[in-house]
Amino acid sequence: KDSGKDGDKPSAGGIKTGQGVTDKTIKLGVLTDMTGVYASLGKSVTQAQQLYVKQVNADGGICGRKVELVVRDHGYDPQKAVSGYTELSPQVLGFAQFIGSPFVAAVKQRVDGQDKGLVIPQAWSASLLGSPYIRVIGNTYDVETINAVDFLMKEKGLKKGDKLGHVYFEGDYGENALAGAKYAAEEAGLTVVEQKIKPTDNDMTAQVAALKKAGVKGVVISAGPRQAASFVGVATAVKLQAPIIGNNSAFSPQLLATQAGPALMKNYYVASPTQPIGTDSPDAKKLVADYKAAYPSDALDNGVVAGWTAASVFGEALKKACTAKDLTREGVDKALLTIDAYDSGFGTTHDFTDPKAPSSRQTVVLQPDKKVTGGMKVVREAEVSKAAESFTVGG
Amino acid sequence: MSTEAPVLEVRDLTVRFAGLTALDGIGFTVRPGTVHAVIGPNGAGKSTCFNVLSGVYRATSGSVRFGGEELTGLPAHRIADLGVARTFQNLALPPGATVEDSLMLGRHRLTRTGFVAAGLGLPSAVREEARHRERVREIAAFVGLEDQLARPAGTLPYGQQKLAELARALCMEPKLLLLDEPVAGMTAGERRATAAVVAGVRDSLGISIVLVEHDMGVVMRLADSVTVLDFGRLIADGTPASVQSDPAVVRAYLGEEATS
């Protein structure tokens, strides 16, 4: 019986190691969703992370050890997700990816309680903050939404006293974003008109009608790509004159090929924690090239960037831990806490010293554009609005 | 002899369905310990009458008194509790359950075991079960099904399924027994045997029996009195002999070369 608790022991080169680390390999867990509702995200993130690992190993690995990803696809099923965690946690150092914040929440007790392995969720809900082991990368949805509203005010003519429409998903993502929207509205003297929807709603006609009736001057969408596309399409069709901006999960390049394409390129913006995959920074260009080479058939979307960033942050922490000669879970956690200005090459810098805060409050505003790789171009560089500065996250 | 079974009194009973009067103010009385036959052409309203007596249909008007109780308006299971048992013209036996369990179902009103007692297997429940299975075998033997007890009722031939239904009704230890065409689908020999069973029930239990049957032979043998319905109306009432010779009955029901 393997209780998973083989105590930390010093080993090759006097480096302390613990669960998931041998002299040859460092095992990282990946709990993803490639068959469920978040399949598209899961696929891109996982492939990007596998790409990162391949490259790291190609130039010698970390601490002379090969990094190895153990992937479990939970298909967004809580039972499988929790089982997956239970299965992997004894044998891996930490989790480079964990999709589905409800599931992360479900195992939070165990992570904080005894496991203490570093977990990087692929979700940006403020409710995940606060644990020194579960670390959200990039701005949380609330911060992102605040910056988005700021963009509408500064650049799209939204004024004090106007009505702001907010279409959001039931669940952590939408409701966390709503918190942000409300705060921003508070600060800027706007009134929020809420429209709560479910992931199964694909037809936004009724929502558009309602917001039109309310006479909104701007709209934030904290939902999925489909809902965004539908909303923008209908809005254009019924001439709802209002700029529309969505969170980073509310767009996927595949949409540009559909009917909604033109409308999206005309009147839709996306707030994102990082620059898009298509930016012309050297790292981005290299990533695009490598990813295309590795997965020719697959689309380049934010998921790739997110996955890559998460993996590289974990890698960075490992390297730091290595120099500190401590590859135990505690060692890695500590190492991460010392990283205060990490730039993964996508325009935002991350500060991991405070577990209670997101690693960055910067938001980049993008616009859909067929011609660019990844289908998005930057319209406003990384920036933190005043409201976002003053906002106490998760509060 | 058990305690006298109560009198059954049906008074101008009327049942209407959308656009059709199945029973039109009929009435008759069943004296305790007798067999009362209800006959009539197909669609005359005999089963409807049974359905009212057993609480399956609501009467449009009229009254059915059994002993002190007014039956119309009572739900089926309350009527059963008063000791009214019936068989069905179109068989209503569970397809899967064994004959024995089907008969045990007849004991439902006489047993008390509830969810908790059964679930916990309390001694009381076990004892009750044993006692009543004993009686069930007795009754099965009485109608001649003792060898079939372990078979799924659904696989019995038609005639024996009819017997099983009769036995199940007997298992309710009824004061009033309603039999809807008990011998349909039997050979002459089997009819005689079944008739004997019915007679045996009347004589040894002294309960009232209402019998619906198209086999005049059996009716003549068993019935103490007969009521004849036609199109929901009562067209004759009296002793078997008198009824059989009643021209109206002959015209409407028996046909010229009457009782064969």
Add this chain to the structure above:
Amino acid sequence: MTTFAELLLNGISIGSVYALIALGFVVIFRATEVVNFAHASLLLAGGYVTAVLHDDIGFWLALLAGIGGAAAVGAGVEFLVMRRYRGSNHSVLAIVTIGVDILLTTELTRRIGTDVLALGDPWGDSVLTVAGVSVAHTRIAAFVAAGLLITAFLLAFRLTSWGVAMRAAAENSETAALMGVRLGRVSLGAWAVAGGLAAVAALFLTVFPTPGLERSTSLAAMKAFPAAILGGLDSTTGALVGGFLVGITESLATGYQGDLTFLGRGIGDLAPYLVMVAVLLVRPAGLFGTKELARV
């Protein structure tokens, strides 16, 4: 006011899509008394075929191909699976359809992958605006299609012996066989037809205002459940009326959610079910369904 009219109209238009899906349930139920959980995946199949073909052979041909394809899938399911079941319990067969649904959906979502497929319909995102109330052309098309198809089936069930054979087979297969009904052929036909209908429904479910066909499209099919039940699982008229009721309820509940906050927000999906339960309390077999018999 125009908002109300608009919501109402929108409800009817989305309702006609639900009606089309519900009709698929009804056909299978009439022929086999099985609630078909695999309908969602038939829908996906039809949509997928149309989507991949429309570039090469044009929309209308592609649609035909989609209908044919989905019909084939339906027939295949009946022939390979449903027919093999030697039992009578309908809830068991319903579970089989769940298994089938898992298989088909997995395969199709694997093919669709992360794409959002356009079906290349001719209506685009154009809308018709009358007196400040606007309806998408796609929805007008859906309305017409639903109307036509449902009338067609109504007549088919009434006039042809097909309908009789179906119901006979469903109610008592042995006796139906004794009447010369070809049980296999009847249910095969039903499944094929259901497949074709699913393809049509898929079209209207994925064109504007929805961006296109993708893996989660099948989830939307679940919304047709209350529609089918509301109207009565074995009634074509029921499917139509049920569809409209569900569509309207949903649309109004969403449109006025601002005024309904005491119920909690986002009751758009819930409302149809509440209406359904309310209706069932009054009419246990739905608005137009055949009631169960109470005679012994």
Add this chain to the structure above:
Amino acid sequence: MAGAALEIRDLSAGYGPVRALRHVSLTLPEGSVVAVLGSNGAGKSTLLRAISRTLSFHGGAVTGGTVAFDGRPLTGLTPDRVVAAGLCQVPEGRQVFARMTVADNLRAGALGATGNRAAQAAALRRVHELFPVLAERAGQRAGLLSGGEQQMLAVGRALMAGPKLLLLDEPSLGLAPLMAQRIAETVTEINAQGTAVLLVEQNAAIALRLASHAYVLDVGEVVLSGPADELAASDEVRRRYLGVVDEDAAADASEAVAAHRTLSVWEGK
């Protein structure tokens, strides 16, 4: 006599381990009426199921022997093919389509029919004059009909198909004497019009009167067979199937009672 319409050669059938028919042979001459008698569980219904090939619906199967109609073997056909071959059965226990209207039940009967619309209309008229109640209740759901009315519907439904050979499983079940008479007349009539009939009937009196030949089944085997009148004469048949004339019937009914073990009263509670 013309060639046999239905030719059954030592047919055996059973339900799983239950052997319901053992080497039954039966010949039904062209255009004749043949009766099958037998007590409960003798295997009469099983025989008809074996001919119409619906045993599988009851978890049973033919284990041996052949059935041929007009020289064509029926063995291995599906039930609908058997119907197409011109055989039509009125199954035991009515089996009307309870939730369908009377009219639709009759339409269902015509599904297997070979005749054109006109022929079917004629058949319908015929059925309606035989059983007027079916015309009155055309719109009523069959399940709500009375037992006898359902039986009429079952017979009428079979007549709609206009078969070459009609298999009747206890057609007079639950019918009032008058109605039973009418069924009997109908059988002779359609037989006169050239339809052969295989008649399973508990009312042996009627059966033997109608049939030219008769077979007696017992526990799955043919124990007696021959011309109807001869059988009617044999006292074995008289005793077991014809029953006996009234007065001593009453007598041995009472004697049966006397002989019968009586049931003690339940002293429960």
Add this chain to the structure above:
Amino acid sequence: MSDPIKRLRRPALWTAGAVLLLALPFYLDRFWLQAGLFAMAAAIGAIGLNLLTGSTGQLSMGHAFFLAVGAYGYCVLAGDSTGTLTGLNLPSWLAAVLAVALAGVAGGLFSPIAGRLQGAYLGIATLALIFIGQHVLFNAHDLTGGFNGRDVPPLSLFGVTFDESELLVAAVPFGSAEKLWYVALLALAGCALFARGVLRGRPGRAMNAIRDHRIAAGVLGVPVARYRAGVFVLSSMYAGLAGVLLALVFQRTVPEYFGMILSLEYLAMIVIGGLGSVAGAVVGAVFVSLLPQLLTRYSDALPLVSAPGTGGVAPGEASRYLYGAAVVAVVLFLPGGLVRPAFRRRKTTTSEESP
């Protein structure tokens, strides 16, 4: 039949099985124990559903709702009020009992509707419960914690607390999984025996009668409406208990879990196992809840599976295929289910004696 051997064999098998089950926590690691716990909880729920759907013929697709009532009920009753969350802070064992009762009450409240509807109509109507449930779970924040759910306070019985705090038993560290294992085992055994008693006794016969012929059942003296309501309550209580157990295993309740899929899985369990039999429910539950987990765990070992992204069949997909195929295959090739209901067996054995 060689009776003495038979009479000896069955108890022997039972005891062997019991010993094995009791010993498992000393050998299996947490993943397996957890899988086992999920299975046992599911088994309890499935038994309940089988009483309702299999034995009384009331199709229910709302089982997940009652599971949720049990799970969240326990959290609210046992949890303490922190921040926005309200909790009654009752002793956990009492909370568990009350949660089960609560589920029963919920079932009782719905039974009037259940009493009116039949077959598929009832099935879809109960589906409404799921949607109502989901809506409440997401919106009644102070009770359910909304989308991020609630922590599940650990159970403590007779001074033992079933949390992570490890106590050494025979040199094996016992965490929550190991301890809960025995609780679950006990609960399951109890539930199974109870259900068996109910089904074999008077209530069981009445339930089957209602399923087979409602009108006849009434005429035979069975108060149909009351019985249907009773069974609905009972099965809801089973679901409630299953919910409590699941919550304890998850250590955190998440609303997503209690959706329609879950209800359908429970239906699949009883059908696959065998409608109307307790053993069937248990076997079916084990089958349905273990299979996907095994398939996921060993997915990369499955034949013709390729690494994600290389275009072929991804592990997750492969396991879905197998799961779907298994469901279809079992139902088609074992119509009566993995465990054939008792009466079928009796039918075949006894019919040898008959002609």
